[in-house]
Amino acid sequence: MNVIYVFSIVLAGAAALAVVLTTDLLRIAMLASFYTLTLVIFFLLLQAPDVALSELVVGTIAYPVVLVVAILIDRAE
Amino acid sequence: MSYLPYLLAVWIFLVGLFGIVRSRNFIHLVVCLSVTQSSTYVLLLSIGYVKGGTAPIFKDVKPGTKAVDPVVQALTLTDIVVSVTVAALLLSLAILGKHHAGTMDPEELHPMQG
Amino acid sequence: MTRRIRLTVFGVAAAGFAALLIWGTLGIPDFGHYRGRYGQILNHAAVKERQTTNTVTAIVFDYRGLDTMGEEFILFASVTGVALLLREQRKDVPRPRDEVRNEAVRAIGICLVPAVLTLGLWVVAHGAITPGGGFQGGVILSATFLLVWLAGSLRTYVRLTPTPYVDLTEGTGVGGFVVTGLIALLIGMPFLHNLLPYGLAGKLSSGGSLPILNWATGLAVTAAFLLLYSEFLEERSFVIAGKHK
């Protein structure tokens, strides 16, 4: 259990807390993507390339777009 | 140190629930729900890890070599992609709620009391 | 309950819940010392039996194919749900004129579209050989159409993704998965049984009927995410138009 694992675990835990504590919507969208990237790193360390690719693809393409457009809809009203 | 990944899964699960309970906006609530869901991926994949094992891809590795557990990866792989569309469904419910009630704050609008 | 009472009750309950979860996870064998036989059997068997070098994709589409059919229908049902909820509201949507003026962005967008398209097709095609597959490749393929909106305009995006045909693609993709399973049933084999010759490990055609399921999933995932993006974007233009009225 060397240092990289510990570092990526602490990073993921901190990112999760950051996502939950922020209230400004656009900042949440960015932090959600950052949290996804910390998970991608952790999954790569766990020797799970398929899952890391899936999380990466979802975290950078699908989820932010849906989230940002929903935020824009919320703002537009 | 060999317990840390499972502790991370428990930590993310509880942080996500804390976010849901405390949320003042449905979009933030849906993001916290997705965070809670990602804790189950962390747990499953940490369970399947084998020290010194390669990824379960045997393209340029002899099939007999020690590898991590592929079953948990198969379970989480599909779950991750699918969870986005479920979150999108919840977001569309929130948008419809906004049309009707004019607010996205779970505190301000309650269905029937009692 | 008032907010303060709720947070204190939650604090106490979450402490107990944390204790329960930690007590549970203490029973798990140490990190890295997992000795389950299920995964190891499949690690050895998948390459020989199905000629697929990516064991995870072999499990997703063959050994536990029914799970994947269920997951795909979750994707299908939630996108249909989004359409059901949001499409009812809008009759005729006046789309805003939002062409991207900046030449640099347009140029990069036009160059990126074919690149991302080939990447998506490559990831889906090589699902059975290297990390990737229908799910991840489908999301990447949906990104090509996103680029059309981001670098072009919403009108071109909507023209490229007419709803009846995207619905058709999604229906055939998801239906194709079930039909492949039923064909095995018609010949007297169990549901979702792998029928075609398994080819040679490392080749694109390896894995028997696995590539068919892989491509059906790729089709369904791409169409599902396209539907999702267009529903949300149309909703946004409806809300913006609504405001001007």
Place this chain on the structure above:
Amino acid sequence: MDVLIPLPVAIPLLAAAFLTAFGHFMGPRLDDVIGLAAAAATATISLLLLFDASGHDLVYWFGGWRPRDGVAIGIAFTIDAFGAGVASLVGVLVTAALAFSWRYFDEVGTLFHVLMLVFLGAMIGFALSGDLFNMFVWFELMSVAAYALTGYRVEEASPLEGAINFAVTNSVGSFCILFGTGLLYARTGALNLAQIGHTLAGHQADGLVVAAFALLIGGLLVKAAVVPFHFWLADAHAVAPTPVCVLFSGIMVELGIYGVARIYWTVFAGVPETHGPGFRAVLLGFGTAGALVGGTMCFLQRHLKRLLAYSTISHAGIFLIGIALLSAKGLAGSAAYVLSHGLLKGALFLCVGILLNKLSSVDELVLQRRGRELPLTGAVFALCAIAIAGPPPFGTFLGKSLIDEGATALDYHWIPLVVTVASILTSGAMLRAAGRIFLGLGASSEPYLSEEPDEQHEVEREPGRSQYLMLVPVVALAVAGIGISLVPGLEHHTEAAASRFRDTHAYVDGVLNGHQPHHAVLNFDLLTLTAPSVLWGIASALGAVLLAVAALNRERLRPGVVKASLHWLNRGLDPIRALHSGAIGDYVTWLVVGMTVLGGLFAVVVR
């Protein structure tokens, strides 16, 4: 017969995919026809499976992946009498709901049929599956289809937060199930129910087993709407269209209870600590709380759909009591009770649908006396309300009597009383509503009822449309629900199936080694009416009628008694009413509290 097994899942899903693909290119009514045909075909195939499975359990390995030297490689469907019975009930209710919505909605888009078919396929998959993660996938699919259907046709002001509360609470429940599945996979390295149970059998229950059990059972109790996880059900019913409510209360909630029984007897029955009386007491406690809280809240409602929703919560508590007895009689009682309750509750909801369609309101006080123009609907509603109370020998009497006998056999003499009180409260509330709406009795305002629901109707009201076509599925469900106890030999078949359901060793042997002993039940004589169960049955039916009559002519009672009882009633019930606040933060808090209490009690019992 094996070729039929995947069809109840494959047909609805394929029909849904077909409707989505070609929905735009089809005629107006074609999607109704295809939806109804697919649902009817699925119901008939499920019934065929039920007859085949009554003799011996069927095991079906998908993709032909049979277990390899004791390790299950593929996914299995294990079909026994209860699984096939639940699947048939799902098929029947979905067919009735689709037939009803043919006339109920004016123009129903294809998407509604697509989601109803996916909902049907998912519920049947959950009922038949023998693999823990596969059950989670069907559970998730069933939930997603339900979230979307709850939001359908919401043009009017009825609060949409009910759908969001439902979606968030059930999602957290499904995450708990997945967490528990992960824990079990870490310990046993298997996902097949039989194999997990086989590996856990005989070993001491340590922290992992207790936590996994609490998470799995807790997640399923969220779906089963058992107190304190029940808050979402009434809100979801207030928003969902009526044909969807039929499925929520008729079968989706009962599937949570079925899941609890299935997972307990296949996975955890081998662990020695799970047979102790302490273990039984924990589940009995949750069941009793559910039955009583559900019954009380049911009596305080004026919104008919919320009233029926709280009655379902109360009955879910009763089903959990039957299972918590951990005996063959208790399990058989719950199974028979679920069967007749599902049919009767479906008929009740369809009557409310007709009321909503013709009189465009579901508020008991607004509808006072206006139900006279629908005599047939009123008659069916009252009949089903009484039959649900379990009068001998009709309706839910078989289930109630089996649970009562099972309880007294284990000398829990207070359980028949709890079940009867809950039945009196729920059926009394329904009869009070029927009396006020169809006979115009009772005062025009009731202080103890909940406040005025702001609702517009969910369908474009068209007085000309004949109600008789809508009545066909209603009468069919009512007759089936009332007559179910009279089916010859049902009691003995249910008890035999229950004892086979509990036989973990035979289950593991059947799944992993493929030995399928065939033991047909040839006992076809009628229901045995034991004296105590007849007494309890009459007590609950009569009690319900008396409660309704008392509630309807409240003024004629002596004012002193009434004022005192009302004051005490309000003071006692205000805290309970305040708990049902409708805020999602509260619901998730109560979910975590319930999960912690469940885990803590199991830990104490195991130590």
